[in-house]
Amino acid sequence: MGNLPLYRGFLTAHMKAQMEYRFGFFVEHLVLMLYYCISYLGLWIVLEKFQTIAGWTFYEVLLLFSLNLFAYSLSSFFFGFGSMRSMDRLVQQGTFDSLLIFPLNPLIHLALKHFSNSYVAHSVLCIVIFVVCFEELDIRLGPLDVLLFCVVLIGGALIQAAAMISTGTISFWFVRSTSAVDGAMQYTAKFVDYPIVIYQRWVQVVLTFVLPFAFISFYPAETFLGRNNTSVLHGVLIFDPLFQFGTPLVGAVLFYLAYMFWKRGINRYQSTGT
Amino acid sequence: MRVYFEFIKNGAQTELAYRMSVFLRIASQLFILVVRVAMWNALLRAAGGGVATDMGYINLEDMMTYNVMSSVATILISTTVLNEVDEKIKSGQVSIDLIRPFNFKGSVFCSTIGTNSVKALIEALPLLIVSILLYDISIPSMQYQLLSLFCLANALILLFMLNYVLGLLGFWYLSVWQFRMIVGMLIMILGGQQIPLWFFPDYLVDASVYLPFRLVYFAPLTIFLEKTSLIDSLSLILQQFLWIGFLIFIEKTVWSRGIKKLVIQGG
Numbered sequence: 124m125g126n127l128p129l130y131r132g133f134l135t136a137h138m139k140a141q142m143e144y145r146f147g148f149f150v151e152h153l154v155l156m157l158y159y160c161i162s163y164l165g166l167w168i169v170l171e172k173f174q175t176i177a178g179w180t181f182y183e184v185l186l187l188f189s190l191n192l193f194a195y196s197l198s199s200f201f202f203g204f205g206s207m208r209s210m211d212r213l214v215q216q217g218t219f220d221s222l223l224i225f226p227l228n229p230l231i232h233l234a235l236k237h238f239s240n241s242y243v244a245h246s247v248l249c250i251v252i253f254v255v256c257f258e259e260l261d262i263r264l265g266p267l268d269v270l271l272f273c274v275v276l277i278g279g280a281l282i283q284a285a286a287m288i289s290t291g292t293i294s295f296w297f298v299r300s301t302s303a304v305d306g307a308m309q310y311t312a313k314f315v316d317y318p319i320v321i322y323q324r325w326v327q328v329v330l331t332f333v334l335p336f337a338f339i340s341f342y343p344a345e346t347f348l349g350r351n352n353t354s355v356l357h358g359v360l361i362f363d364p365l366f367q368f369g370t371p372l373v374g375a376v377l378f379y380l381a382y383m384f385w386k387r388g389i390n391r392y393q394s395t396g397t
Numbered sequence: 398m399r400v401y402f403e404f405i406k407n408g409a410q411t412e413l414a415y416r417m418s419v420f421l422r423i424a425s426q427l428f429i430l431v432v433r434v435a436m437w438n439a440l441l442r443a444a445g446g447g448v449a450t451d452m453g454y455i456n457l458e459d460m461m462t463y464n465v466m467s468s469v470a471t472i473l474i475s476t477t478v479l480n481e482v483d484e485k486i487k488s489g490q491v492s493i494d495l496i497r498p499f500n501f502k503g504s505v506f507c508s509t510i511g512t513n514s515v516k517a518l519i520e521a522l523p524l525l526i527v528s529i530l531l532y533d534i535s536i537p538s539m540q541y542q543l544l545s546l547f548c549l550a551n552a553l554i555l556l557f558m559l560n561y562v563l564g565l566l567g568f569w570y571l572s573v574w575q576f577r578m579i580v581g582m583l584i585m586i587l588g589g590q591q592i593p594l595w596f597f598p599d600y601l602v603d604a605s606v607y608l609p610f611r612l613v614y615f616a617p618l619t620i621f622l623e624k625t626s627l628i629d630s631l632s633l634i635l636q637q638f639l640w641i642g643f644l645i646f647i648e649k650t651v652w653s654r655g656i657k658k659l660v661i662q663g664g
Binding site: 314 | 410411413417418421424425428429432435436438439440443444448575576578579582583586591592596597598601
């Protein structure tokens with residue numbers, strides 16, 4: 124951890140560069156927030172008419188949306204476009220190679236160098252929505268609950284990060300397929316904006332065991348909303364109650380696996396001298 | 398020898414990537430479609446298989462058709478004119494285009510037609526075929542098919558004009574991408590691309606009558622689903638013509654002002 128002051132330096136430099144154009148900084152963030160609010164408008168219109176979707180009310184679904192969006196934005200700070208999701212460009216243009224010269228772990232270097240602050244808007248919006256949702260649903264959270272919630276948020280971000288790192292690692296083998304994998308990953312992640320009970324059984328299984336995005340939003344939401352396996356649609360009760368606490372564990376495991384995958388990719392990349 | 402093999406691999410990868418990107422676009426449309434259909438399925442099943450609205454009874458088949466045809470229509474009428482015009486203005490290339498012996502707007506419009514013709518074949522058609530195989534789609538009578546097609550053609554022009562006029566704002570404002578992002582989203586929501594206007598609360602429906610957006614996605618789709626009478630369908634098409642005319646008028650004004658500004662600046 125002797126690199127800590129270095130990391131802080133990266134961050135400061137980046138923030139300073141952004142704050143130079145202060146007005147633009149705020150406007151851009153305001154606009155991004157507005158953009159997402161408008162997309163929530165669509166959800167609101169639908170649920171105003173139908174009241175619930177598979178038994179989930181507006182604020183409950185909004186929570187799902189926001190959990191997903193928060194995981195996405197927290198992960199994108201480090202591994203979004205310009206970092207893992209743009210690995211094809213970085214490798215092809217040779218930008219990535221220049222990182223290998225440094226005595227710093229290239230993954231970390233890339234994550235911090237790229238640090239995209241535009242996701243501050245998403246994150247702040249999500250936190251606001253979390254508060255609003257819990258408020259509207261009359262759910263009181265004790266300090267332990269809040270702690271667990273934060274752990275869940277980080278766990279969700281780790282899952283997304285694992286997805287993004289995997290996307291980037293693929294480019295060590297198939298450079299031009301990066302955008303394909305990226306698209307597939309992100310579109311699949313969008314599935315968990317809604318309660319996964321609305322999908323067919325096999326989709327639910329995939330979202331839980333193969334590409335465990337459901338742990339980002341659905342399972343934590345079931346816990347915090349006190350739903351506890353009341354979600355039923357295709358005549359199916361959703362798995363074991365233990366799943367509700369799975370998020371941080373799944374996140375940590377997936378992130379570790381993704382990191383191992385990355386290391387293998389880097390080794391191969393460096394040894395073939397591409 | 399190994400070098401040549403790398404070339405072979407490279408050529409194959411490039412071609413594959415190109416095909417992949419087309420396949421990907423269809424796949425991503427399918428992904429989105431699957432999510433939307435699942436959502437509406439859940440909503441309507443819980444409501445008992447259908448729901449009554451001001452414009453008739455909407456059942457599962459209606460919503461499936463709406464979702465599928467909306468995805469297809471989106472591909473068919475999409476346009477990149479906003480970015481094209483924006484880039485031409487920023488780079489100053491528009492001044493070169495002025496010297497050319499053809500109409501700037503016309504040329505951009507025709508390139509949209511060209512692009513979309515190919516998209517219709519490579520993206521929309523496969524998507525339509527796969528969707529018909531997966532879901533129950535209702536096909537309307539011949540006259541409604543023709544009407545909705547005509548309405549869709551108008552919608553293409555309407556969407557083009559809306560984007561074109563927005564693009565022309567680039568003469569005055571350097572960075573309006575945020576504004577356009579929001580307008581784009583509004584067009585999608587109020588235009589009924591995701592959610593049919595049947596489900597909108599009354600005040601939103603009333604407000605949308607004064608806006609052209611519902612004529613872009615909702616109008617051709619609702620005609621396709623035979624949810625409007627013949628008279629109402631023709632009325633919608635007439636409204637499209639009116640809005641297109643109005644936008645052309647605005648465009649001419651904005652264009653002449655913009656060119657004047659450009660010339661004065663010595664752009």
